[in-house]
Amino acid sequence: MASELTKKQSNGSDTAIYSSQKVLEQRDKFRHYTSEAIDHTALDLAPETLLKMYENMLLQRRFEERASQMYGKQKIGGFLHLYIGQEAISTGTANAINIGQDSVITAYRDHGIGLALGMSPNECMAELFGRSGGSSKGKGGSMHYFSKELGLFGGHGIVGAHVPLGVGIGFAHKYKEDGGVCIVFLGDGAVGQGAFHEACNLAGVYQLPVVIVVENNQYAMGTAVDRVFAETDFYRHAPGYNMHGALVNGMNVLDVYAAIRDYAEMARNNEPSLLEIRTYRYRGHSMSDPQKYRTKKEMDAKKDEDPIIQLKAYLIDHGLSDHGSLDEIDEKVKKIVMESVEFADNSPHPELSEIYTDVYAGDDYPFLS
Numbered sequence: 001m002a003s004e005l006t007k008k009q010s011n012g013s014d015t016a017i018y019s020s021q022k023v024l025e026q027r028d029k030f031r032h033y034t035s036e037a038i039d040h041t042a043l044d045l046a047p048e049t050l051l052k053m054y055e056n057m058l059l060q061r062r063f064e065e066r067a068s069q070m071y072g073k074q075k076i077g078g079f080l081h082l083y084i085g086q087e088a089i090s091t092g093t094a095n096a097i098n099i100g101q102d103s104v105i106t107a108y109r110d111h112g113i114g115l116a117l118g119m120s121p122n123e124c125m126a127e128l129f130g131r132s133g134g135s136s137k138g139k140g141g142s143m144h145y146f147s148k149e150l151g152l153f154g155g156h157g158i159v160g161a162h163v164p165l166g167v168g169i170g171f172a173h174k175y176k177e178d179g180g181v182c183i184v185f186l187g188d189g190a191v192g193q194g195a196f197h198e199a200c201n202l203a204g205v206y207q208l209p210v211v212i213v214v215e216n217n218q219y220a221m222g223t224a225v226d227r228v229f230a231e232t233d234f235y236r237h238a239p240g241y242n243m244h245g246a247l248v249n250g251m252n253v254l255d256v257y258a259a260i261r262d263y264a265e266m267a268r269n270n271e272p273s274l275l276e277i278r279t280y281r282y283r284g285h286s287m288s289d290p291q292k293y294r295t296k297k298e299m300d301a302k303k304d305e306d307p308i309i310q311l312k313a314y315l316i317d318h319g320l321s322d323h324g325s326l327d328e329i330d331e332k333v334k335k336i337v338m339e340s341v342e343f344a345d346n347s348p349h350p351e352l353s354e355i356y357t358d359v360y361a362g363d364d365y366p367f368l369s
Contacts, residue, residue, distance in 0.1 A: 030235055031246040031262075033255040040318075043258055045095075047320045053095060053253055054315060055329050057087040057308050060112040062330075062337045063121055067111070067128055070341060071287050076128045079157075080142050083112035085282040088307035089215055090116035092256025093183060097264050103151040103173070105166040106185035108143035109215075110155040113185065117150045121340035131347035137358070138350045151180075160186060160193030163212065167199040170210035174270060181209040181267035183260070189220025191234055197241075200274060204242035209267040211260065212243075212274045215250065217281040222293045235276035243272045250279030251305045254314075280305065 040050055064082045071080045083090070086109070093104070094116035106113050114124055119135060127134030128142055136144050144155040153169060156162035166184030173180040190196055191214060203210050214234045218225055225232050238245025244266060249255040256277060263273040280302050284291045303309075315321040 030238070031259075033246060033248040033259040035255065036252070038252070038254045038258065040254060040314075043254060043261075045254075045257070049095065050311070050315060050320060051329070053091050054308070054311050054321075054326070055333060056094075056116055057091050057253065057311065058330055058333045059121065059336065060087045060090065060115050061308060062333050063115060063124065063340070064111055066337045066341060067125070068283070068287065070125075070128070075345065076142070077130060078141050078143075079108070080128070080287045081109040081285065082281070082283040082287075083109050085302075085306070086215060086217060086250065086279045087112055087116075088253040088256050088311075089185075089213075089250050089277055089279060092253045093213075093260045094118075096257050096260035097181070097183060100149065100151055101178070101180045102264070103153055103166075103169045103180060103182040104185070105153040105162055105169060105182065106155065107159065107162060107187055107190065108155065108157050109187070110143065110145045114145040114147065114152060114155075117147065117152055119145065119147055119150065119152070121336055122343040125337075125340035125344040126347045129344040129347065130349065131344055132350045132354075133343065133347035137354060138347075139354065139358070160190035160195045162186070163190065163193075163196045163199040164202075166212070167203050167208060167210055170203065170208035170267075170272070171206065173209050174206070179268060181211060181264050183264070184210055184212045185215055186213070187220060188214055188216040188218065188225055188229075188234065189223075190214075191237075192228065197237075200237065200241040200243065203272040207242075207270045208272050209270055210272045211263045211267050212272070213260075214274070214276045216276055216278045218278070219281075219285070219293065221285045222289065222291075224293070233276070235274060238274040241272075241274070243274050245273065246275050248275055248277040250277040251307045251310060253307060253311055282306075 061084060064084050067076060067080060068082060070076050090112035099117055104113060104117065111124060123133060123135040127136055127138060127140060127145060130141060131138045136146050143157040146152055146154050163184055163186055166182050170182040173182060200212060216234060235245040235247045244263065246259055248259040259275060263275060266273060312326055
């Protein structure tokens with residue numbers, strides 16, 4: 001729609017003023033997945049699927065709680081970035097895509113994504129312990145979960161640098177015409193990186209099958225979003241890159257499922273999108289974070305929004321389960337996690353000969369000789 005040109009008289013001279021209000025209204029339309037009344041039947045989700053979602057979210061929570069303890073015992077070295085509070089995003093996503101056909105790439109807060117996609121707690125915990133039974137043979141650690149079979153391309157430690165990789169994976173899906181899409185996760189802090197904007201631009205230019213997801217946990221490393229970003233509604237960047245945009249409640253697994261399902265389907269038609277999923281992390285940025293940038297009052301208020309508590313209440317309120325059955329799931333999950341700790345502790349360290357494997361593509365690289 002062409003802009004309407006009007007003229008106003010100002011100090012005796014004609015000033016041209018372009019009114020693009022209609023154009024902006026046409027482009028600036030975003031879906032909001034924030035309905036508290038969303039129902040699993042409307043999403044064609046079976047009760048069994050909801051119970052599996054609940055179990056997986058609990059698995060992620062108990063896994064990371066135990067990992068935190070193991071870090072304190074110095075069983076885990078390096079960095080440890082916990083996903084506690086954000087489990088609805090990983091679980092909703094994993095249930096909305098075609099695991100194995102589609103691809104997923106994320107930043108360093110990757111434990112939840114790995115477990116949601118189907119990585120075993122044993123290989124995940126062993127990787128944290130730096131043992132050969134880990135998903136990356138103990139050489140990647142907390143920030144570098146990978147699974148070729150499940151389409152998980154990492155776990156990446158450099159803020160924002162993996163977003164162009166995700167767009168490149170989307171390009172590969174389009175080039176191969178394999179019907180796959182790439183879900184690209186990043187934190188709110190990474191929105192300030194130039195690589196993020198360059199990648200969004202390429203996704204829009206080439207109309208790639210990607211869904212770029214900003215997991216907005218509101219604090220990046222420790223600075224509130226509204227202190228560092230002029231535009232705090234990240235989904236509003238989408239029209240500037242010729243992409244769809246949406247705002248999603250990341251504390252409700254059904255909202256996340258609905259949004260990822262819808263936009264993954266658009267991506268299969270080569271329509272890229274930028275989603276902002278608002279969530280909250282209940283632990284620090286990493287294990288060394290004293291969290292002095294937020295108050296206890298804020299933390300206590302946010303506990304009522306816990307995605308696991310919300311799903312538990314939903315299951316009970318809709319007669320899909322009861323307290324006793326859900327407690328049994330919790331006990332089952334705790335046992336699985338304890339077994340993963342035992343597995344990791346008993347797994348050997350990588351052999352010294354492994355230092356160059358999975359690093360160089362060619363067998364005749366000079367360092368290998």
